[in-house]
Amino acid sequence: MTEHGSTSVPSVPAVSGGRLPLEMFDIWRGVHRATLRDEMRLKGLDAMWHGMTGQTARIVPRRRRLLDLAHRLADDAERMRKMSDHVLREQMQMLRERVRCGRVDPAVQNDAVLCIREAATRTLGQTPYPVQMAAGLALMQDTIIELATGEGKTLAAVFPAILAGWRGRGCHVLTTNDYLAGRDAATLSPLYAYCHVSVGVIRHELPPHERRAAYRADVTYGTNKEMAADCLRDRLAMGRQRHVASALLDRFAMGRGARLDRVVMRGLDTAIVDEADSILIDEAVTPLIISGQGRNADRTETYRIAQELVSAFAPGVHYTRDERHREVRLTPAGRALLAENTAPIGGVFAGRRRAEELALQAITARELFLEGTQYVVQDGKIVIVDEFTGRLMPDRTWREGLHQSIEAKEGLEIQAAQETYSRLSFQRFFLRYRHLAGMTGTAAESWREFWRTYGIPTVVLPTHRPCRRQDDPDRYFATAAEKWDAIDEEIMRVHATGRPILVGTRSVEASEQLSRRLLARGVTPQVLNAVRHAEEASIVARAGEHGRITVATNMAGRGTDI
Template structure:
């Protein structure tokens, strides 16, 4: 039996404030900087050192006595959800001692600073390898003690389950329950995961379950209306299948990836609707698209991922579709069908945007490098790709709910986050999420070496140089992590290494079954690991015996990403916690980033310099890649602004109709 209070919190969440514009936004940005200055590092360090100063007191306690003190803190936090600073510092000291006893890891002073910053609502920038996962658990226990829903949001299912299991003993010792929610889980298991004091999950699962619950509730989504109904009919149950217990606190790991990079696209819930006419039309469009020529009948804009028919293409389509029924009578509809079919052929590539698994199209998440089961592209694009691959065309889907990640995360009453790369986006974090960024110093100086990047005119020369470098470093015994941007690129490199007789392991969306074992062995002597972004954020590669003396892990990036922050996350797998390590980038003028985000005239000029072997052409190529990254990040920012404008429009429309 659910209580009225539980029913109220089930759907009650903070209403996002409208975004500021113009002079208001500028003044608000100043306010964000002032907040960062006011809550400086000196205050955080002072409080963390006060916790450190009482460490002997906690060490003197037996496990039973420490557990009893922790239970006392839990009771006080449930009575006082917003405790004073003295209580927080005392409780953190006890949790720190419990962490060492239960996990073997004693939080450093800088990790205590990070935990305090999270508790106080900051976005905490901590360098890669500084123990953000442990830091988050300290702050999460404080939030979990209140019994208000607390979610730790991370980037993929592997980290969700790993972190919940790693720190399960710590949570239970402190009197807090912990659960997790991953993509393959059934509704009953999801409900159990969300019922815990602290729940680990991904942003996609969290938002998808939030929308599905609201769809199940229907008219009962309004908390006041639901309470009146419960008072009138006390025994009337809530709709079956609800999994969440509400939103209150979110601690976002890898916040720049979740709140910035992945916020370009809203999350959409759809249901299948039988539409035989559309399925036939998609198949017909695929056949017609096969007769069109690139450059003559249509043009491709790689930067904006758009296909447009030329005048010749429009005449060809008009002639071929004359007399066809249904969709084909409308010029706008038939041209849209053709554009989708051409986009599927030109812009969506197997091994990059998707995989074909057991006769089905499986979307690959470009940010995590992982397959997203049960996800489809909308508006007929998924069916167009199925037709392209010669698969049975599935039933089209219809949108029933939509929400952007920007809007969703502004629904939490308390939010904080952490990442190793936040400073560049500090203004956006404050403007959209009201999160001030604060940088926490490292526990030990980072000694990772950044080797000079290497430029090549063509991809073949680049791959040959990468293989030669892998072979050279492999002979020294150093472990190597080679990062690629796609499944196809990782498989291509694996083939080249097999030809040279070099033993290696591959981690990508098509080969993920042994992920934990591959990561566990990646830091051992002479290991070669090829990985997509699956081995990027949150992956902790620990060095084997004697590896530090050899120079530590070496990371090779086989091309630049669209965001420099993603490159730095890959480099951050090496040189963690003061260990030695190094990283280097290889790129070519034929890489996707360069071709998509630079002008043809400039690219042609740099290529001519490269082919002529002109002095300094490598520096010019490096500048070209940097310019392409800036262009890519500007485009992504404009897309996020577009999503925010849609949110604003929906707010105005729904407020006019009276719909929540």
């Protein structure tokens, strides 16, 4: 992918004192991110200095400076309120032209924040609070911000998104699912239009020409999986050329080269990541793979035979399992039994190593991948459930024969194994961006990972008003039956008061099980999970009504405002 140069947005001016520590930190952060992009790792004194820099980033009073500046700007907002729509739009057009030409100083940045704040008031009926303005200012400095749930991270992101859109190199706002991407883009489109910024949305079902049009917009909303997949597909389309400029030169000078008509993205300049802890940390090393029909795949019947071979294997006797790492290992007794049973079969099972691989895959599919948790069966096919978002991924498959082993376990038609064409971890994908920032409600616990992995600091911002939520201590039970009984009793107790209830579960099966238990007690809950995703908008919209009971998996835990 091509990576364009960019003009850095100046740091927020200090309220008091010099800026030397902050500038030194920003310089070292740039060096560190460059080493990460080049697949280098710091060692020795460099690693020690890097760790000290990360610690300094937490000491430098960024939070105080950001909040002080945000409050000063909010106090200065009266002059913007007095402007007519015509004058305000002209002011933003002038700022847009200055930003496009690379002239971004603190005065331009501050005026832009004030204009965007007033535009939000006029188009959305929502006036960003000083805390949201401080969050926007922090995001402009390539920072991870922690802002509590319900404090308006979606609106805070428009400040850096619009400024990046004015630069003309594209800004990607990434969230966890298509629903949130479409919702946020639609909700904020009047504000973007008012600010002379075009907006696009990347959805799973979009064809290439519509994806290309969406990426040409100044601001593009989408999920990390869709955008990383587009990046991978573009790399395949460009062949050995990794930059559009090189591919164009090859095409016009040599009369051959990459299929640029198949490239949809225009580069990776700015990314603003919602739910950054989930996307940037939890999924950092998760590989995104583009695959196709394998040339040397095992015959589909092989996976069915493997399931039959391990049907007599007993846990603890023939194999051990590690549920945490999702691994199984054969014991000596298991290897002996496998060798005995495969001797008359021959074929691919004649090789001891391959026979053990197939057996382990079959046991893994049987013991560690469960219907309703890791996958569901729809229309006779295995559909993966994303463990981070709780949503279905109909076009994704597990690799190295695991998908086929699960199909054999479920007695379904076995699809041919896939061959990997290209792969990219989300960590490597996000390091390709020149500007990277993120938002989450839980950043403080992961500040070391954000700094070590991406070279970006973390700022924790306060709530607009004091939080009145009461956090009760966790309760533990000896058995699952006791736990479910206690959940039933608590739901019925709260429901009797008329208060709405939201119950979170870890899997599709758990949500359906709880629904059945509540129905048996004479109450009808609303269930939101990967299987019932089509009803998401209506269920979420009414979840706060009097007496409502909503049972949901983690698909309702990201970006949901009830």
